[in-house]
Amino acid sequence: MHRRYWATLPARLRLLRAVTVALAAALTLLLLLAGLAATGTWDSVAGRDAPRTTSAADLNLALNDMDAQAANILLSSGDAGKGRLRTPYGKAVGFYAGSRRTIGHELRTLAVAAEGDKRAERTVESLTDDFAEYQELIGRALENDGRAGGKAAALVDYRTATDLLQRRLLPEARALVDANNRAFEGEYDDARSALSAQLAAAVALGGLLLAVLGVLQWYLARRFHRILNPGVLAATVCTLLAVVLGAQMLAATAGHLRGARRDAFDSVVALSRARAIAYDANADESRYLLDPQRRDQYAAAFLAKSQQLYGLKGASLASYDGELARAWSAYRADHHDLRFTGEYRRELDNITYAGERAAAEKTVETYAVYQRDDRKIRALVAGGKEREAVAFCISWEPGMSNAHFGAYMAALDRLIAINRGHFAASVSDGRSVVTGLLPWTCGLLLAGSVLTLLGLRPRLAEFR
Numbered sequence: 001m002h003r004r005y006w007a008t009l010p011a012r013l014r015l016l017r018a019v020t021v022a023l024a025a026a027l028t029l030l031l032l033l034a035g036l037a038a039t040g041t042w043d044s045v046a047g048r049d050a051p052r053t054t055s056a057a058d059l060n061l062a063l064n065d066m067d068a069q070a071a072n073i074l075l076s077s078g079d080a081g082k083g084r085l086r087t088p089y090g091k092a093v094g095f096y097a098g099s100r101r102t103i104g105h106e107l108r109t110l111a112v113a114a115e116g117d118k119r120a121e122r123t124v125e126s127l128t129d130d131f132a133e134y135q136e137l138i139g140r141a142l143e144n145d146g147r148a149g150g151k152a153a154a155l156v157d158y159r160t161a162t163d164l165l166q167r168r169l170l171p172e173a174r175a176l177v178d179a180n181n182r183a184f185e186g187e188y189d190d191a192r193s194a195l196s197a198q199l200a201a202a203v204a205l206g207g208l209l210l211a212v213l214g215v216l217q218w219y220l221a222r223r224f225h226r227i228l229n230p231g232v233l234a235a236t237v238c239t240l241l242a243v244v245l246g247a248q249m250l251a252a253t254a255g256h257l258r259g260a261r262r263d264a265f266d267s268v269v270a271l272s273r274a275r276a277i278a279y280d281a282n283a284d285e286s287r288y289l290l291d292p293q294r295r296d297q298y299a300a301a302f303l304a305k306s307q308q309l310y311g312l313k314g315a316s317l318a319s320y321d322g323e324l325a326r327a328w329s330a331y332r333a334d335h336h337d338l339r340f341t342g343e344y345r346r347e348l349d350n351i352t353y354a355g356e357r358a359a360a361e362k363t364v365e366t367y368a369v370y371q372r373d374d375r376k377i378r379a380l381v382a383g384g385k386e387r388e389a390v391a392f393c394i395s396w397e398p399g400m401s402n403a404h405f406g407a408y409m410a411a412l413d414r415l416i417a418i419n420r421g422h423f424a425a426s427v428s429d430g431r432s433v434v435t436g437l438l439p440w441t442c443g444l445l446l447a448g449s450v451l452t453l454l455g456l457r458p459r460l461a462e463f464r
Contacts, residue, residue, distance in 0.1 A: 231455015
C-alpha cells in the first residue's frame with residue numbers, strides 16, 4: 001500500500017512540492033541567520049573592537065605627550081618664573097592639561113570596554129592606579145619647580161615619574177593596544193570563515209533547490225504534455241534571483257569586512273602606533289635637555305624609536321639622516337624599492353585609497369625635517385649652547401623644532417583620517433549590503449515557494 005501510494009503521480013508531485021518548500025525554507029533561514037550574524041559583526045567591529053583599540057592607542061599617545069609637556073614646563077619655567085620662556089611655557093601648560101583630561105577619558109572608556117574580560121579589567125585597573133601615582137609625582141615636581149632654587153628637587157621627582165611611565169604605564173598601554181587589536185583580529189578571522197562557509201552552503205542549497213525545480217518542471221511537462229508550467233517557471237526565476245542576491249550579499253559583506261580590517265584598520269593601527277612612538281621620541285628630546293646625567297640614555301631611546309618608525313639597518317644618530325635620504329630617494333624613484341622597515345614601511349606596503357600614497361609620502365618627508373632638527377639640538381648642546389637648544393626644541397615659532405613636529409603630526413593625522421574615513425565607509429557599506437539585499441532575497445524565496453504551490457494546485461486538483 002505504502003509503495004503504491006508513492007508510485008502515484010499526485011504523491012510524487014506532493015513530494016517534490018514538499019522538498020521545494022523545505023529547501024526554500026532552509027535557504028531562507030540560512031540567509032537570515034547569516035544576515036543577523038553579519039549585522040552583529042558590524043556592531044562589534046564599529047562599536048567595540050575598533051574603538052577600544054584606538055582608545056588604547058590614544059591613551060598611549062596622551063601618556064607620552066603629558067610626560068613631554070611636563071618636561072617642557074620644567075625646561076621653560078625659569079627659576080620660580082624668573083627667565084621664563086612665556087610662549088613655550090604657556091603652550092606646554094595647556095597641552096599638559098589637555099593630555100591629562102584625555103588620559104582620564106580614555107581610561108574610563110577602556111574600563112567600560114573591558115567589562116567581562118578579566119585580563120583587560122586588571123590591565124585597566126593597574127593603569128589607573130599607576131597613573132594616579134604618576135600624577136602625584138609630576139604634581140610634586142611642578143610644585144618644587146615653582147619654588148626658587150627648586151629645580152634639582154623637581155628633576156628628581158620628574159625622573160622618578162618618567163621611570164614609572166617607561167617601566168609600567170607605557171608597557172601596560174601598549175599591551176592593551178596589542179590585546180584589543182588581537183581580539184579584533186580574532187573576530188575578523190572568525191567572521192570571514194563563517195561567511196565563506198555560509199556562502200558555500202547557500203550556493204549548494206540554492207543549486208539543489210534549482211535542480212529540484214528543474215526536475216519538477218520536467219516531470220510536469222512529461223506527465224501533462226505541456227511545455228512549461230508558468231507557476232514553477234516563475235518560482236525558478238525568483239529562486240535564481242534569490243540565490244544570486246544571497247551570494248552577492250555574503251560575498252560583498254566579506255569584501256567590505258576585509259576592506260575595513262585589512263585595507264583601512266591595519267593602517268590605522270600602524271599609524272596610531274607611529275603617532276604614539278613619535279610623541280615618545282619627542283619627549284626624549286625634552287628629557288635629554290632637562291636631565292644632563294641621562295643624556296646618553298635618552299639619545300639612545302630617541303634613536304630606537306626612530307628605528308621603530310623608519311628603520312635603517314646599522315644607522316646611528318650621526319648617520320641616520322644620510323641613510324634616510326638615500327633610502328627615501330630610492331623609494332621615490334621606484335615605489336617597490338623599500339630599503340627601510342618600521343611603521344611607515346607597514347603603511348607604504350598597504351596603500352589602498354586615492355590620496356593615501358601622497359599623504360604617506362608627505363608624512364615621511366615632514367618626519368625627515370623633524371629628524372634633522374634633532375641633530376641641530378644635539379649640535380647646540382655639544383657646542384655649549386644649551387639655552388639656544390632649549391629655545392629651538394620647544395619653541396612653536398616658524399622654523400623651530402616644535403613647529404616642524406606640529407607639521408609632521410598634522411601630516412600624520414591627515415593620513416590616519418584617510419584610513420579612518422574608509423574604515424567607516426566600509427562599515428557603512430557592509431551594513432547597507434545586508435539591509436538592502438536580505439529582504440529582497442528572503443522575499444524572492446517566499447515568492448518562489450508560493451508560486452510553486454500555486455503552479456501545482458491546478459495539476460493536483462485534477463486527481464481529486
